[in-house]
Amino acid sequence: MTAQEPDQPSGAANPPNGGRQQGGPQAAGQPSVAGLAAEYAAKAGLHRTHDGRVDVLRSAGGVQGIAESIVPGLVFLVAFTVTRELTLSLVAALASAAVFTVVRLVQRRPLTQALAGVAGVGISAWLANTTGKAEDFYLPGFFTNAAYILAMVVSIAVKWPVAGLLFGFIRNEGLDWRKEPDRVKAYRLGTWIIVAVLALRLIVQVPLYLMGADGLAALATTRLIMGAPLYILGIWVAWLVTRPAQAEPETDPAS
Template sequence: MTVANGSEPKDTRRPTPPEDHVVLPDAAKAGPDSPSVSELAAGYAEKAGLHRNSAGHVDMLKSAGGVQGIAESILPGLVFLVAFTITRDLTPSLIAALATAAVFTVVRLIQRRPLTQALAGVVGVGISAWLANTTGKAEDFYVLGFFTNIAYIAGMVLSIVLKWPVAGLLFGFVRNEGLEWRKDAERLRAYSLGTWIVVAVLALRLVVQVPLYFMGEPGLTALATTRLLMGAPLYILGLWVAWLVTKPATQPSKPSSSAD
């Protein structure tokens, strides 16, 4: 179409938002509560360790702590298992696990990186070592993880009941939805389902690992192995599935109009 002066008209149509990227309405952006809502969603996601990449999608590896973070969560338990398998002595095995966790803290100090994850790891390994040393049972090194899983399950189920599903609080930040998704029944259901998926991952850990724990020392190797496999790898898989399930519908592009 041309106009009277022969110049080409400007295309004033807004570009279609990229797939899996929700743009808030102008009213939501301009509202007086928008800054606090955005800060709340962003702060919750960041505290939970959720990150987004340059494309605006969730960065699965970084959200799991990156390569170093995954190593911090895996190696102390692995070192304990190897040391106990070789020595059959609980004390040096616990010391080896604690030393491994402490090394990661020192590494973060040298790198001048946040110590939160490393210190949490040291505390977790310390409590696990204390439990195992107190009872004299090697399998009790892994019992703290059961209670941690139960606490997360209870918190996530409660968030669904209260209609504040954790998946929405996390993914809503990554998708620039803030907390606006709570006003959409379909989005609320999607994020509730995504949260149930994460709950299922945590519950699966308990279903598999608790029977191995009650086997005592004969089940220790299997317990430790499943603990490693169902740790960060399963968490990343569950996070990815939840991300796909909660994916918003792509907004269709408007058909172009032309004049005769």
């Protein structure tokens, strides 16, 4: 799944400045802003295709990455619903997360995402086992979500909106978009959209968590629905609303 600028043709990514690739080689001794943006985007897990589109599915981890984020929580929910045994359900969730690590080892693929998933499930399982409350399996996710919201709001406040750092790389703008007030404004809006997605998770899920065991099934279900699928939707919408304005075609004086 990819998102493409509707005002740009296929092929190499076309910068919105008449063909001059922004963020390209800089003057001697200066770092490449495109390189800095690319490095930031790579660390954030954002990917693009060869023809300058944002690969939303791959940015979400691909089919396997999405499964790695969904399956442990789903296994926990099903196991606990059927057995009502917290320890058994936590072990099942951890085992499912560990399976993905083994799969990546067999595939000889990077283990970073799988190991992060195992660590996340492990922390959640430890907390739930310590408190004896099944709903606490989902508690660490709230703090992670809140941390992302805080970071993005700060990025907007200091006029380095996260959407610009990410999409600027995809669009070959590097960091030059910061010189244009309209582009900064667009990327601030895009970042607010991502913040809204993250905030919506908390608005919906925290009340379910506070319901305790009675809200567990609904909490687990909304966690699955509002995980990767909602993230993909948020990135897609943010990409579309931050697209550069289409340049008006030049008129022929002889016409």
